[in-house]
Amino acid sequence: MIGVFDSGIGGLSILQALRAELAGEHFIYVADSGHAPYGERDAAHVQARARALTGHLVGRGIEVLVVACNTATAAAIHLLRAEFPALPIIGVEPALKPAVALSHSARIGVMATRGTLESDKFKQLLASLQGQAHFVLQPCDGLALAIERSVQASPETDRELLACARTHLEALGPLGSQQIDTLVLGCTHYPLVAELLQGLAGPAVQLVDTGAPVARQTRLKLAEVRGLAAQTDGPQGQIELLSTGDAAALQAAARRWLQAGVTVQPLQLP
Ligand code: DGL
Numbered sequence: 503m504i505g506v507f508d509s510g511i512g513g514l515s516i517l518q519a520l521r522a523e524l525a526g527e528h529f530i531y532v533a534d535s536g537h538a539p540y541g542e543r544d545a546a547h548v549q550a551r552a553r554a555l556t557g558h559l560v561g562r563g564i565e566v567l568v569v570a571c572n573t574a575t576a577a578a579i580h581l582l583r584a585e586f587p588a589l590p591i592i593g594v595e596p597a598l599k600p601a602v603a604l605s606h607s608a609r610i611g612v613m614a615t616r617g618t619l620e621s622d623k624f625k626q627l628l629a630s631l632q633g634q635a636h637f638v639l640q641p642c643d644g645l646a647l648a649i650e651r652s653v654q655a656s657p658e659t660d661r662e663l664l665a666c667a668r669t670h671l672e673a674l675g676p677l678g679s680q681q682i683d684t685l686v687l688g689c690t691h692y693p694l695v696a697e698l699l700q701g702l703a704g705p706a707v708q709l710v711d712t713g714a715p716v717a718r719q720t721r722l723k724l725a726e727v728r729g730l731a732a733q734t735d736g737p738q739g740q741i742e743l744l745s746t747g748d749a750a751a752l753q754a755a756a757r758r759w760l761q762a763g764v765t766v767q768p769l770q771l772p
């Protein structure tokens with residue numbers, strides 16, 4: 503069993519990649535929607551939530567944990583590793599290194615939550631790449647929430663999402679082949695609306711996310727833990743979806759992005 507959590511539906515972008523890589527595995531996904539968004543809250547809140555969610559998933563008997571949230575990885579992964587030393591934990595971080603390799607202009611935009619961009623972990627990552635590219639950082643306040651709301655797919659939520667995405671892309675400055683030509687989607691919610699972002703950014707800009715590398719890393723970790731290969735094929739494994747908030751929203755999101763008709767279970771986790 504593989505445990506996965508995020509503040510809400512964003513981690514479904516990682517779960518999509520995990521299922522593509524590890525089709526036969528059993529996944530338990532928790533959306534912490536009752537305590538979201540994480541990105542504009544302080545680190546102490548995110549750390550407390552990460553501990554509570556991990557404790558619950560460990561109680562369920564998971565073999566590996568994927569923290570499918572950049573904000574929670576930045577704020578809490580070191581604490582989780584200290585507190586649960588026997589549990590292999592895989593985190594996600596904005597894909598700055600792959601972006602450096604892909605960019606021709608060496609100008610890279612980074613879209614992420616305020617919490618991620620202000621974290622020490624992110625600052626260290628940025629410092630490790632000093633001189634290799636020029637990074638323009640954009641804290642995308644409200645964007646993860648607008649993506650959560652867009653699951654309702656009403657004209658109003660669509661307008662709100664479009665306006666929010668446009669504001670943040672414009673704030674990055676000129677985009678294009680001689681300008682910012684690579685955009686890092688440094689929050690797991692953003693790949694869910696990659697089509698919208700690509701349309702606004704234009705065809706000369708490439709979007710980079712971390713779903714596929716995280717899934718590969720999880721496959722390797724599972725093999726290491728078990729001493730044998732993970733379930734990469736065979737019949738589709740089970741998915742359990744749990745939500746600490748709006749179960750209907752997670753269910754609708756899973757239908758849309760995972761093509762999975764799974765019933766979401768409510769989870770009370772103070
Ligand atoms: N999906 C999360 C991330 O990757 C955070 C969204 C939020 O709750 O602000 O950072």
